Amino acid sequence: MANLVNPRTPILPSSFGRHQRRKGEQNLLAPALSPSPLMGRGWGGVKAALRAALVLLLLLLAGSFPRLSKADTPPPAVPASYQPVAENDRFQLYVDSATLAFKLLDKGSNYLWHSGIDELMEGDRLNQSWQAFAKSGVSIEYLDEKAINKRVSIANTNHALKVTPVEQGVSAQITFSDYGITVGLVLQLEADGVRVEVPFQSIREGDAKFRLGRVYVYPFLGATRGGSVPGYMLLPDGTGSLIRFADSTKAKNMFYGRYYGADLGMIGIMPFNSRVVPPLPISFPVFGMVHGEGQNAFLSVVEKGSAYGEVQVHPAGILTNFNFLHHAFIYNEAYFQATNRSGAGVTTVQKQTNAFDVVIHYRFLTGDAANYVGLARSYQRYLLEKGLLHRSDTSNPNIGIRLEFLGGDKEKVLFWYRFVPMTTLSQMHEILEGLQLPNPEVIYYGWQPLGASNMPPTSLALEGALGSLDDLRALADTIVANGGRFSLYYDPQAAYWEEAGYSVRNDVAMAITNVNLEGYNRLYNYYFTFDVLKQRFVALTADVAARMNVGLALDSIGWTLYSDFRQSAPLNREAAISAYQTVLTEAPLPLGFYRPNDYLWGLAQAYYDMPLGDNGYIYTDEAVPFLPVVLAGYLPNYGPPLNFSANLQDDLLRHVEYGIYPSYFLTYEPTANMLNTRSAWIYTSAYAQWGEQIRRSYQWMNALLAPVRGQEITVHVKLAEGVFATTYANGRQIVVNYTDRPFTRDGTTVEARNALLLEGGL
Amino acid sequence: MEGFYTEAKPHFENVLTYDGLVIMAYQAIADAYYKEQDYSNALQFYRYAEDRDGYSETFWELRNAVLQRYLGSALGVLFGGWIVMGVFTRLERRHGWLEPLRRLAHNARQIRLVDDLVFLFRFIRQPADSFYYIKQNLRGSLLFALLLYAWVVLVRIVSLYVTGFVFNPYASSWQIYVEMEIVNTVLPIVLWNAANYLVATISDGEGRLRHVIIGSAYSLFPYALFALPIALISNLLTRNEVFIYTFSTQLVLVWCGIMLVIMVKEIHNYSASETLKNILTTLFTMAMFLLTGYILYVLFNQLYEFILAIIQEVSLRG
Numbered sequence A: 001m002a003n004l005v006n007p008r009t010p011i012l013p014s015s016f017g018r019h020q021r022r023k024g025e026q027n028l029l030a031p032a033l034s035p036s037p038l039m040g041r042g043w044g045g046v047k048a049a050l051r052a053a054l055v056l057l058l059l060l061l062a063g064s065f066p067r068l069s070k071a072d073t074p075p076p077a078v079p080a081s082y083q084p085v086a087e088n089d090r091f092q093l094y095v096d097s098a099t100l101a102f103k104l105l106d107k108g109s110n111y112l113w114h115s116g117i118d119e120l121m122e123g124d125r126l127n128q129s130w131q132a133f134a135k136s137g138v139s140i141e142y143l144d145e146k147a148i149n150k151r152v153s154i155a156n157t158n159h160a161l162k163v164t165p166v167e168q169g170v171s172a173q174i175t176f177s178d179y180g181i182t183v184g185l186v187l188q189l190e191a192d193g194v195r196v197e198v199p200f201q202s203i204r205e206g207d208a209k210f211r212l213g214r215v216y217v218y219p220f221l222g223a224t225r226g227g228s229v230p231g232y233m234l235l236p237d238g239t240g241s242l243i244r245f246a247d248s249t250k251a252k253n254m255f256y257g258r259y260y261g262a263d264l265g266m267i268g269i270m271p272f273n274s275r276v277v278p279p280l281p282i283s284f285p286v287f288g289m290v291h292g293e294g295q296n297a298f299l300s301v302v303e304k305g306s307a308y309g310e311v312q313v314h315p316a317g318i319l320t321n322f323n324f325l326h327h328a329f330i331y332n333e334a335y336f337q338a339t340n341r342s343g344a345g346v347t348t349v350q351k352q353t354n355a356f357d358v359v360i361h362y363r364f365l366t367g368d369a370a371n372y373v374g375l376a377r378s379y380q381r382y383l384l385e386k387g388l389l390h391r392s393d394t395s396n397p398n399i400g401i402r403l404e405f406l407g408g409d410k411e412k413v414l415f416w417y418r419f420v421p422m423t424t425l426s427q428m429h430e431i432l433e434g435l436q437l438p439n440p441e442v443i444y445y446g447w448q449p450l451g452a453s454n455m456p457p458t459s460l461a462l463e464g465a466l467g468s469l470d471d472l473r474a475l476a477d478t479i480v481a482n483g484g485r486f487s488l489y490y491d492p493q494a495a496y497w498e499e500a501g502y503s504v505r506n507d508v509a510m511a512i513t514n515v516n517l518e519g520y521n522r523l524y525n526y527y528f529t530f531d532v533l534k535q536r537f538v539a540l541t542a543d544v545a546a547r548m549n550v551g552l553a554l555d556s557i558g559w560t561l562y563s564d565f566r567q568s569a570p571l572n573r574e575a576a577i578s579a580y581q582t583v584l585t586e587a588p589l590p591l592g593f594y595r596p597n598d599y600l601w602g603l604a605q606a607y608y609d610m611p612l613g614d615n616g617y618i619y620t621d622e623a624v625p626f627l628p629v630v631l632a633g634y635l636p637n638y639g640p641p642l643n644f645s646a647n648l649q650d651d652l653l654r655h656v657e658y659g660i661y662p663s664y665f666l667t668y669e670p671t672a673n674m675l676n677t678r679s680a681w682i683y684t685s686a687y688a689q690w691g692e693q694i695r696r697s698y699q700w701m702n703a704l705l706a707p708v709r710g711q712e713i714t715v716h717v718k719l720a721e722g723v724f725a726t727t728y729a730n731g732r733q734i735v736v737n738y739t740d741r742p743f744t745r746d747g748t749t750v751e752a753r754n755a756l757l758l759e760g761g762l
Numbered sequence B: 001m002e003g004f005y006t007e008a009k010p011h012f013e014n015v016l017t018y019d020g021l022v023i024m025a026y027q028a029i030a031d032a033y034y035k036e037q038d039y040s041n042a043l044q045f046y047r048y049a050e051d052r053d054g055y056s057e058t059f060w061e062l063r064n065a066v067l068q069r070y071l072g073s074a075l076g077v078l079f080g081g082w083i084v085m086g087v088f089t090r091l092e093r094r095h096g097w098l099e100p101l102r103r104l105a106h107n108a109r110q111i112r113l114v115d116d117l118v119f120l121f122r123f124i125r126q127p128a129d130s131f132y133y134i135k136q137n138l139r140g141s142l143l144f145a146l147l148l149y150a151w152v153v154l155v156r157i158v159s160l161y162v163t164g165f166v167f168n169p170y171a172s173s174w175q176i177y178v179e180m181e182i183v184n185t186v187l188p189i190v191l192w193n194a195a196n197y198l199v200a201t202i203s204d205g206e207g208r209l210r211h212v213i214i215g216s217a218y219s220l221f222p223y224a225l226f227a228l229p230i231a232l233i234s235n236l237l238t239r240n241e242v243f244i245y246t247f248s249t250q251l252v253l254v255w256c257g258i259m260l261v262i263m264v265k266e267i268h269n270y271s272a273s274e275t276l277k278n279i280l281t282t283l284f285t286m287a288m289f290l291l292t293g294y295i296l297y298v299l300f301n302q303l304y305e306f307i308l309a310i311i312q313e314v315s316l317r318g
Helices: A015-024 A043-064 A128-135 A372-385 A425-435 A469-481 A530-547 A573-585 A598-603 A626-631 A648-658 A687-708 B005-018 B023-035 B039-049 B052-095 B099-108 B112-125 B127-135 B142-162 B178-202 B209-219 B221-236 B239-268 B272-317
Strands: A082-087 A091-096 A102-106 A111-114 A138-143 A149-153 A159-166 A169-176 A181-190 A193-198 A211-217 A231-235 A241-244 A255-258 A286-291 A296-304 A309-314 A322-330 A334-338 A345-349 A358-366 A401-406 A408-413 A416-421 A440-445 A485-490 A494-496 A518-520 A524-527 A551-554 A591-594 A606-608 A663-666 A713-720 A723-728 A733-737 A743-745 A748-750 A754-758
Touching: A082 A169, A082 A181, A091 A169, A091 A181, A091 A193, A102 A193, A102 A358, A111 A296, A128 A149, A138 A169, A138 A181, A149 A211, A181 A211, A193 A211, A211 A358, A231 A309, A231 A322, A231 A372, A286 A322, A286 A372, A296 A372, A334 B272, A358 A372, A372 A598, A372 A626, A372 A713, A401 A425, A401 A687, A425 A440, A425 A469, A425 A687, A469 A485, A530 A573, A573 A598, A591 A598, A626 A713, A648 A687, A648 A723, A648 A733, A648 A754, A663 A687, A687 A733, A687 A754, A687 B005, A713 A743, A733 A748, A748 A754, B005 B023, B023 B039, B023 B052, B039 B052, B052 B239, B112 B127, B112 B142, B112 B209, B112 B221, B127 B209, B127 B239, B142 B178, B142 B209, B142 B221, B178 B209, B178 B239, B178 B272, B209 B239, B221 B239, B239 B272
Parallel strands: A401 A440, A401 A663, A440 A485, A485 A551, A551 A591, A591 A606
Antiparallel strands: A082 A091, A091 A102, A102 A111, A138 A149, A138 A211, A159 A169, A169 A181, A181 A193, A193 A358, A211 A322, A231 A241, A231 A286, A255 A309, A286 A296, A296 A358, A309 A322, A334 A345, A408 A416, A494 A524, A518 A524, A713 A723, A723 A733, A733 A754, A743 A748
């Protein structure tokens, strides 16, 4: 570090910064001031102080000249312990080589971002451990022999720190000497902000008694005190969710969420309760923070390591008076190994450390972009740069509508099963003729022999009672000719419970506790090992693609990510991501996904079951269309089937507000026919009951959304309580009024519980 | 019952649009159809609602309509048939038209199994004598006895499927757990035969195992012959005629019981008091068999658990 020059010192004495900060007060997070260098320097110090005062006076005078605009105001002070290490045309990066904390100066806005809290202010509620956590760039959690975990930070434990400069940043190696654990960190400045890397090869566990549990990086980046700054934290919950900065919160504890949901490989069996709607797992490893809407904001994206990552959000009022959120990465976990069937056992730490690299990007925004739409657009640009998002075909002048048909399911008779047909191919044809929709996205569920709850074959075979393969091909071709798309439903991960067609002994994934993974989606199922999954998927897709021109609608694989501890071929959760990407990229037919995680967006032709909001946790204040904004213009997204909607009109309005296309789940036969099959979860579906509703809602939505199809969302604002406006790149605006009263502004009225398309903005 | 059934129907249909699993709505719509005298739809909806009473009432209406319409002509056909039969029998007796068939039937009795089958019908009128024949190894065979047991199991299963909805213990056929039904039928048969033979050998019974097995099989003939027809007829009955159904099913079971008592008495050559004692002891032995089986199951399960736990602990900590 010694060779890194500090260009600031020769120009101005260090006390200048202090004063300037008070004046500018850009940084509302009160400053951790470096100890004054004037102390104890005798005459030299006094001279310096005089000089400083003089310069200051001059500067103050200069400040009163009108030509000095905001951008010209000198930058806020950076404490002396921080050394500048990198600079580009937008930012300047300063690093404290003792704690690895950084400060980032946004040169455009002169806003200084802090990676932590340097010094406490009165009223701060941080104990020693939290203080150290807030101050340090890196903290770890270790697990001792009894599998008890404890967190330590650079600032409160014995450590050896080696910092070396690298291109546009620093590389550091931190050894927590008491525990023999070493973690490497690379901090670099990049065009849009900062890149942080924790390479796996830098991680060492030198003491058998201590294992690395978690690594926390920059937990207090952008942290604010209570409600002292207007703004909010953006959480990746559902479509996106905000926690507004406030002094207190209704929540009783923090929001800790594992990216892509819990790892089934560690818990074995997915908790299931038929009376509870399970929360949506986090589907993108992203969070954001806004300091003053329209002023400053940052977005954090995990590029690598998200499979073992976790977002930890602390609203002020819980444990501390700070609002902060950060990523944590899990290297080892304790788990409970039962040793007999009555449940007795031992808690132990996993044998092998999870192997994965961590790469995080922090992207900083200012001005108009500093809000959740700006954050979403920044994330969209990131995805485009990485090739994780592509513009889809929007040649059809109408919006899409997803129609999912249940072919049928089986019912037990004697020792055998009887097929209960619900929608045959000719009945589907009849329904589509009757609906006359210009752009249907048709999915066929339960097409395989004996229907939905039977294992799908590894080569294309259709239940005979539904029609022939020729009928299927003809129907698919008709649908495509009329402007739609046709896909077969397929769940590549699921080995349906108690069904024939696979071997429980050899083919299904195992948890660390040596039990088979079990979970529930539409049916109760085991999960295939990756090898079997790939083999079955490749066989089926090759056969389907060779015989007809249809796509696949893939369930589960988009949002379920598990590690596999089967000894023959263990698979790490992070490795599973690239394994899935590879096998899905090579698929010879178009794929649509149900609630895909971020790593599959680039492979998807369509996104099904887009959530209509967040999980409604008590921590959060409001749901925002972060995800719809990211995907708008690129990946067409369809909501959950509206026949299961608890509040149809509100949900329709939400579709329009977020730019989501409608979905319905249909059968030709009355729903009651399948009450005794495993498909009874589809509790309403008959075309006779829903046909009219589908026609009406499609017409209404098509009129509103067709003019903005394929367009990016540029602005999303709340005009009044219950009234929202979404503006698209082509200038059109949709105003949605959820309230029971008409909404009028500038002579334009939006009827109660309705929406309106405008050529310009309101 | 008074009520605005028809007025309520669209509302309940609306309920079903939102949730097709609301049984109450099916019930209400069925009631409405019933009031509207749309019985075929009412029947379907009572079936969805699993309402046996409503189903039965509706079926009565439908059956009544059929009876009203066809009863006259049906009686005419029956009467005509009776006259034709009478005339035919008389002429046949004179000309011997069916003589070749009779001869064929006679020859068929040379086949052992056919003879065993014919022997079955003898039990209706002369049970005690018939058991004596078995004991003397004159009639009946082990093979036929086993076939008869298989038939009883089959009848048990099939009758569960074909019994009318009104009388069926299962509202829907998917609920029938066939494997369990088979075990529930086979297990008592096996236990009875084993226990009865064992008890008889230590209490001066004369019958051998072979006799017990064949005798018990023939004792079940009322069930073998009549259970299936009763199940089929139940499809035509309503709750009003529940007496016919329950009486006939109970009759069949009681008859089987009486046959078993006679069997024990004749095969082992017991007096009345010895018979009673033997049967009670047999039942007690059957219970003991079950208890022993259960205890062994529990013990071995414990042993298995214990070994499994040791293996797991060793592999984890070792």
